[in-house]
Amino acid sequence: xxxxxxxxxxxxxxxxxxxxxxxxxxxxxxxxxxxxxxxxxxxxxxxxxxxxxxxxxxxxxxxxxxxxxxxxxxxxxxxxxxxxxxxxxxxxxxxxxxxxxxxxxxxxxxxxxxxxxxxxxxxxxxxxxxxxxxxxxxxxxxxxxxxxxxxxxxxxxxxxxxxxxxxxxxxxxxxxxxxxxxxxxxxxxxxxxxxxxxxxxxxxxxxxxxxxxxxxxxxxxxx
Amino acid sequence: xxxxxxxxxxxxxxxxxxxxxxxxxxxxxxxxxxxxxxxxxxxxxxxxxxxxxxxxxxxxxxxxxxxxxxxxxxxxxxxxxxxxxxxxxxxxxxxxxxxxxxxxxxxxxxxxxxxxxxxxxxxxxxxxxxxxxxxxxxxxxxxxxxxxxxxxxxxxxxxxxxxxxxxxxxxxxxxxxxxxxxxxxxxxxxxxxxxxxxxxxxxxxxxxxxxxxxxxxxxxxxxxxxxxxxxxxxxxxxxxxxxxxxxxxxxxxxxxxxxxxxxxxxxxxxxxxxxxxxxxxxxxxxxxxxxxxxxx
Numbered sequence: 001x002x003x004x005x006x007x008x009x010x011x012x013x014x015x016x017x018x019x020x021x022x023x024x025x026x027x028x029x030x031x032x033x034x035x036x037x038x039x040x041x042x043x044x045x046x047x048x049x050x051x052x053x054x055x056x057x058x059x060x061x062x063x064x065x066x067x068x069x070x071x072x073x074x075x076x077x078x079x080x081x082x083x084x085x086x087x088x089x090x091x092x093x094x095x096x097x098x099x100x101x102x103x104x105x106x107x108x109x110x111x112x113x114x115x116x117x118x119x120x121x122x123x124x125x126x127x128x129x130x131x132x133x134x135x136x137x138x139x140x141x142x143x144x145x146x147x148x149x150x151x152x153x154x155x156x157x158x159x160x161x162x163x164x165x166x167x168x169x170x171x172x173x174x175x176x177x178x179x180x181x182x183x184x185x186x187x188x189x190x191x192x193x194x195x196x197x198x199x200x201x202x203x204x205x206x207x208x209x210x211x212x213x214x215x216x217x218x219x220x221x222x223x
Numbered sequence: 224x225x226x227x228x229x230x231x232x233x234x235x236x237x238x239x240x241x242x243x244x245x246x247x248x249x250x251x252x253x254x255x256x257x258x259x260x261x262x263x264x265x266x267x268x269x270x271x272x273x274x275x276x277x278x279x280x281x282x283x284x285x286x287x288x289x290x291x292x293x294x295x296x297x298x299x300x301x302x303x304x305x306x307x308x309x310x311x312x313x314x315x316x317x318x319x320x321x322x323x324x325x326x327x328x329x330x331x332x333x334x335x336x337x338x339x340x341x342x343x344x345x346x347x348x349x350x351x352x353x354x355x356x357x358x359x360x361x362x363x364x365x366x367x368x369x370x371x372x373x374x375x376x377x378x379x380x381x382x383x384x385x386x387x388x389x390x391x392x393x394x395x396x397x398x399x400x401x402x403x404x405x406x407x408x409x410x411x412x413x414x415x416x417x418x419x420x421x422x423x424x425x426x427x428x429x430x431x432x433x434x435x436x437x438x439x440x441x442x443x444x445x446x447x448x449x450x451x452x453x454x455x456x457x458x459x460x461x462x463x464x465x466x467x468x469x470x471x472x473x474x475x476x477x478x479x480x481x482x483x484x485x486x487x488x489x490x491x492x493x494x495x496x497x498x499x500x501x502x503x504x505x506x507x508x509x510x511x512x513x514x515x516x517x518x519x
Contacts, residue, residue, distance in 0.1 A: 048336040048359060050482060051238040063337050063357035064378060111503045150360040151373055158364040159473035166477060170485050174492055181496035188505045203508045 019198040020215060027087055028197055034080035038176065040073040045169055071148045074140060081137040088130065091121045097210060098124040118209035125182075132175045139168040233343035235335030249345040251327075251412035252390060254399065255419050256320050257451040258461065259426060259435075260406035263288055263302055263318040270401030271300035271322075274386065294321060296372035299383040300398055303462030315453070319461040320398070320407070323370045323383035325349050325447030330470035331382075333478055334365025340380075347412070347447045348387045353379040367443065367468035385447060415449060422451045442469040 023031070044066040047057035057066040100117040101108075102124045107115040122130070146153055146161030153161075183190045189203045204212035229243040268290060272279060277297040282290045289304045305317040329349045332341040340355040341362065351362075351371070358378035362371040371380045386396035394400075399409040408418060419437040426435035436455025439445050450464070458464040 048357075048361075050486065051236045051336070051338060054236060054238070054336065054338055057357075063355075067357040067359050068378065109499070109503070111506055113506060147360065150363045155364070155369070155471070159471055162364060162473055162477055166481060166485070170488060173489055177489070177492040177496060181500070185496075185500055186505055188507055200508065206508050207506075 018201050020201055020204050020212070021197055022193045022199045022204070023197045025197065027084075028194060030080050030083050030087065031194055034077060034084060037073045037077035037080065038172075041070055041077055042173065042176065044070040044073075049166075049169075071144055074144050078137045078141040081134055084130075085134050088122075092127050092130045094124065094127055095120065098127065113206060118213075119207075119211075120214070121208055121211040123208070129175045129179055133172055136168045136172040136175070139164050140172070143168065230345045231342045232345050233329070233332055234339050235332045235341035236338045238338070245345075247345055249347075251347040252385070252447060253347070253410060253412040253415040254325075254385065254396065254448045255408040255410075255415040255451070256448065257406040257408070257419075257422055258317065258319050259422070259430075259432070259451060259453055260404050261302070261318045261320065262404055262406075263304060263316070264403060265290065265302055266401040266403055267320055267398035267407065268298075268300050268302065270397040271383070272298070274389070274397035275299065275384075294370065294372060294382075296374040296381040299323070299381070305460060305462045307460045317453075317461050319450065319464065321462065321464075322398075322448065323349065323385070324368050324443070325383075325385050326367075326470075327444030327446065328470060330365035330367055330443065330474060331362035331371055332365070333470055334361040334474045336361060344387065346390065348385045348390065349447070350384050350387050351380055351382060353377075353381070356380050365470065365474050367465055367470065369463070412445070412447070419449055419451050423455070426451070426453065438464065440465075440468050442467050 040060065043056045043060060046053045047055070047063070047066055048070075054063070057063045060066050060069070097117060097119050101119050104116050105124070107113070108123075108125070143161040143164035146157055147165060150158055150161075183194065187207070189199055193199045193203075201212070201216075204215070229246045230249065231241060232244050234241050269279075271277075280295075280297070283292060285292065287304050288302075290301060291298065294301045300320065300322045303319045303321050305319075307315045307317050309315055325348055327347065329341070329343060332343060332349060335341045336359060337355050337357045340352055340357065341349065342352060343349050356379045358373065358380060360371075360373055360380070362380055363369070363373070371382050373380055386394070386398075389396060395409040399407045408415060410418075416437070416439065419439075423435045423437050426432040432453045434454040434456050436452060438450035438452055438455060438458055450458075450461075452458060452461065454460065458466055
């Protein structure tokens, strides 16, 4: 589902010209299913990762309970990630504009946004995060199945599953830390957009100018 | 048994040192299995079931005397029958009692994430504590002998305890007690090693088994269960007995450097984003002009 399709569907967008629908309800719901299941797997996974974090299993009902639900929540996470892939894969393709933005990324990090080239619905960093989580989820699922049914597979596959599960988990944790920081503390307005779905026109203009121009063009064509 | 903390030398998934480690010293116990005098009667299998409270379940017939292909969560002691063709073309029926080897350096314990689910006692016995087991199955990956088995109903792992409950009461393990030929022996590791080496020498000098020897693999620090084999150079012939078992290097890497590097990366990431906020702060949309739209 691309952004252009979601705009006319929103009654809120027509009510107030200043607000632009950024994430449809379906996108938001799916994002939070994905987020909640990931956080569950993160807490329980960290508990199994290190004895010094085993106490984390206690907050979700203890070791055996954590172990029982971890793979099921992992399955939910993978499915919602695949749904997300279907919703966003076109918007997440890296374009020429992204490569120009990537070169100017130090400006983004230093909050010198006026020096950044315009980008579409998602910027290069968001796209890298998306693909890291997508491929990470696939690898976590495959290796997780190996760990789940460990007795049915040969030893070399058990070892491979461990390596892949740990490696992929660490990569997604790195992405998760940056994603949560940017989505809540750093990029103001981003957190609201994934909850209520809307951003201000100024926000869209500043962060995703090409996308802003596209949706406003489509909107004026409709009138 | 889990209460006997002063007799525990290693605890799985345990943060920090083992409380009371080394306070109570004990002789290393050892089971010696002389495969050359085993007759495959399975008295040890029955004794194991009886003592540990399991009943005979359906067995698998696969054109062999073997009760089932592998040990099971409720079948810890299994004689593996293997037909072996010798160099001169004659056939031998090799019989090896398979069970937990009670490694001095247990891979199951190294892999286990649950605090106290696997312990090693001062006498060398490696024991699963089901009340702490979370059923993750990591021990399966850690074990070079493929011994831990999962009970899918209770979600707990099980294996041979070397009759830790009997041994602490001064009794020999049930399998030893049941063996009619005396191919099973139980005692201190030193005594069993001596006995095994003597027997191997006897086999080499008087029975024509030039390659007879003792199986006590150094890769896992030696084991609490040792074998006398007719041919110590070919343990694989005895039904998947690995020649040079080790705790898998993947498990070592995972529980060692990877863990510390991973933890460093996670902590580094959290500190990194915090520092970024302190240095650069949030991204506002056009300063105060768009306060309403830009902020939650």
